[in-house]
Amino acid sequence: MPFKSNHPRAPFGLSLAALGVIFFLHCPFSIILLYAFTTDDRAFTFPPPGLTLEWFGVAWNRPDVWRALTLSAQVATIATGVALILGTLAAAAVYRSRFFGRDAISFLLVLPLALPGIVTGIALRSALSLFDLPFSFWTIVIGHATFCVVVVYNNVLARFRRTGRSQIEASMDLGANGFQTLRHIILPEIATALLAGGMLAFALSFDEVIVTTFTAGQQQTLPIWIFSQLTRPRQRPVTNVVAVFVIALTTIPILWAYRLTRDTSETAGGGK
Amino acid sequence: MQTTNSLSPTPTTGEATRTTSFGQRLSTFLYFRPTLLLLLLLGPPLLAYGIFYLGSLATLLIQSFFRLDDFTGRVVREFTLATYADLFTPANMDIVIRTVGMAAAVTVTAALLAFPLAYYAVRYAPAQLKPLLYLAVLLPLWSSYLVRVYSWRLILAKEGIISWAFSLLNLNWLLDDLLSLPVVGGPSLTVSMLGMFIVFVYIWLPYMILPIYAALERVPKSLLEASGDLGGRPFHTFRWITLPLVFPGVVAGSIFTFSLTMGDFIVPSALGNSSFFIGQAVLSHQGTSGNIPLAAAFTMIPIAIMAVYLLTAKRLGAFDAL
Numbered sequence: 001m002p003f004k005s006n007h008p009r010a011p012f013g014l015s016l017a018a019l020g021v022i023f024f025l026h027c028p029f030s031i032i033l034l035y036a037f038t039t040d041d042r043a044f045t046f047p048p049p050g051l052t053l054e055w056f057g058v059a060w061n062r063p064d065v066w067r068a069l070t071l072s073a074q075v076a077t078i079a080t081g082v083a084l085i086l087g088t089l090a091a092a093a094v095y096r097s098r099f100f101g102r103d104a105i106s107f108l109l110v111l112p113l114a115l116p117g118i119v120t121g122i123a124l125r126s127a128l129s130l131f132d133l134p135f136s137f138w139t140i141v142i143g144h145a146t147f148c149v150v151v152v153y154n155n156v157l158a159r160f161r162r163t164g165r166s167q168i169e170a171s172m173d174l175g176a177n178g179f180q181t182l183r184h185i186i187l188p189e190i191a192t193a194l195l196a197g198g199m200l201a202f203a204l205s206f207d208e209v210i211v212t213t214f215t216a217g218q219q220q221t222l223p224i225w226i227f228s229q230l231t232r233p234r235q236r237p238v239t240n241v242v243a244v245f246v247i248a249l250t251t252i253p254i255l256w257a258y259r260l261t262r263d264t265s266e267t268a269g270g271g272k
Numbered sequence: 273m274q275t276t277n278s279l280s281p282t283p284t285t286g287e288a289t290r291t292t293s294f295g296q297r298l299s300t301f302l303y304f305r306p307t308l309l310l311l312l313l314l315g316p317p318l319l320a321y322g323i324f325y326l327g328s329l330a331t332l333l334i335q336s337f338f339r340l341d342d343f344t345g346r347v348v349r350e351f352t353l354a355t356y357a358d359l360f361t362p363a364n365m366d367i368v369i370r371t372v373g374m375a376a377a378v379t380v381t382a383a384l385l386a387f388p389l390a391y392y393a394v395r396y397a398p399a400q401l402k403p404l405l406y407l408a409v410l411l412p413l414w415s416s417y418l419v420r421v422y423s424w425r426l427i428l429a430k431e432g433i434i435s436w437a438f439s440l441l442n443l444n445w446l447l448d449d450l451l452s453l454p455v456v457g458g459p460s461l462t463v464s465m466l467g468m469f470i471v472f473v474y475i476w477l478p479y480m481i482l483p484i485y486a487a488l489e490r491v492p493k494s495l496l497e498a499s500g501d502l503g504g505r506p507f508h509t510f511r512w513i514t515l516p517l518v519f520p521g522v523v524a525g526s527i528f529t530f531s532l533t534m535g536d537f538i539v540p541s542a543l544g545n546s547s548f549f550i551g552q553a554v555l556s557h558q559g560t561s562g563n564i565p566l567a568a569a570f571t572m573i574p575i576a577i578m579a580v581y582l583l584t585a586k587r588l589g590a591f592d593a594l
Contacts, residue, residue, distance in 0.1 A: 008396070009396070010392055010395070010396035014388055014391065014392050015392060017388035018388050018389045018391075018393070021386070021388065021389040021477070021481075022389065022405070024385070024477075025408065025412045025474070025477065026412065028420060028423035028474070031423055031426050032419065032423045032426065035426050044425070044431060045431045045432075046426075046429075046432050046435075046436045047436070082320075085316070086317040087317070089316055089317050090314065092313050093310055093313035096310075096313075097306060099310060099314075105314075105318075108321055108326075109317075109321070111325075112325060114527065114531060114578075114582070115531065115535070115574075115578060116531050116532065116534050116535020116536075116574045116578065117532070117535045117551075118535045118554050118571060118574070119535065119574065119575060120325075120328075122332060122554055122558060122564075122568060123325075123328035123331065124324075125558055125564065125567075126328065126332045126558075126568050127328040127331040129335070129347070129564050130331045130334065130335060142324050145320075146321070146325050149317065149320075177296050177300070178298075178302060179295045179299055180299075200414070203414055207416045207417055207418065209538060210535065210538065213537075213555065214558070223416075223417075223418045226418045226419065226422060227538060227541075229422075230422055230541075230542040231542065240426075243419040243422055243423070246418075246419050247415055247416060247419055250416050251415055254410065254414040255411075258410060
């Protein structure tokens, strides 16, 4: 065995099953990557009849892809900003004081993720219709922010709990006022938790499709664009290229968020 | 940093009051009013959630008691149970049963697949391999959901890799037999319940692995050793010690797999045949026909099911396992 270990050897069947599950989880990604280079533009023939780089150029020159990408990036940026502010405020409140209904806060924040996605979507849609509000950029942002807040909240609250109060008390004892303590002690302490939570919130928003379908109207975010290609494909190889691009784009923040928090007990992303 | 002690109850000297900045005074002001500070912290998130989220949920409930006028195609805003009467038709109940059945099948299969991996990672994986395994579960969980669904369109396609592999092994008859089965079969894997089931399991599997992993990590080693010392054979230790302790983790994971499958309309639209699932029904009622009341009433079914599910899960201790 390449690793030094004092563990007993795993039964062969168990190792095989574990390996199989890992393979099952990751194999589709390599398939996507392979198809981005295929010369076949009518079907999904395997093995690909030939390989080409042509589709990357075609995808690059597609204005609808760029529009969808821009909209998704804008929505995700603003939704992440809102989530950072609201999530941090809620985490600070829950951490520093005990109050009536404190346990309900976590429950309320996690509800949009725990309930089936269509519930949040159709709820927002019914509110828009009841008050005769039009779809807009902001209706998408509101939909995304509702489920992004909890990611930031969980990360920041876990960080607060881990660091404890002693540094804050020391700062106050040494004469710093509340804002100085916030600026010099609390913010540096939770900075990586904010960064990790923010990146996960961004990834969550960037990829969201179920709630967005109900709040976007005619606007196309990138996931909605991909979904429309799934049901009514226009140029299959372009979709393959966009898919590879999206994988690359979402993998980076996740790996980074994991690195930022891996040495702590609250590894980011455990509770999507 | 100022040397004046901003925390002293009352600044006694006039000088101290003069030198304090606005920030200092505000800080002191808030320090003595923790309730106000709490309100300032809690206010924005609570207001946002109260208005936008709970408010929307309330309108959902209200809309489910309105009805759509069939002739004008407009929503009639007066209290009626007519929409609920429309909901409980055999056709709609078929949709509910189909969706719940799929969610249950996906949940059980995900648990069966998740357990060996989690068990291996916790009990047998060398220390250097553990973080890699964890990351190997985390990455699919967070990477694009739609792209992962899309990838299965490539894999399951008639001319795709699965068919290719089956024909390479001369097992085409097996695939054809599978597809000719009633209910689960179809013209090809991309338009069959079987294909949809595979994709659902694939998509939600990481949500099941992580809670089981966490629950296994928390099983105290001493209990396993005690069981062994008392003569328990490995299987009995697993059956009577490990499994009961890990079960809340399985239930916690099942909340996600069940709820997510029930509320999904992407996978059924991308891979299914024409038989509807709850998510698709809700989407189509609110979309083309503009029948938001019926869509709202339809949504009450997954909400009710999830409420019962969550209460049961709480009984079984699943929330402590999250």
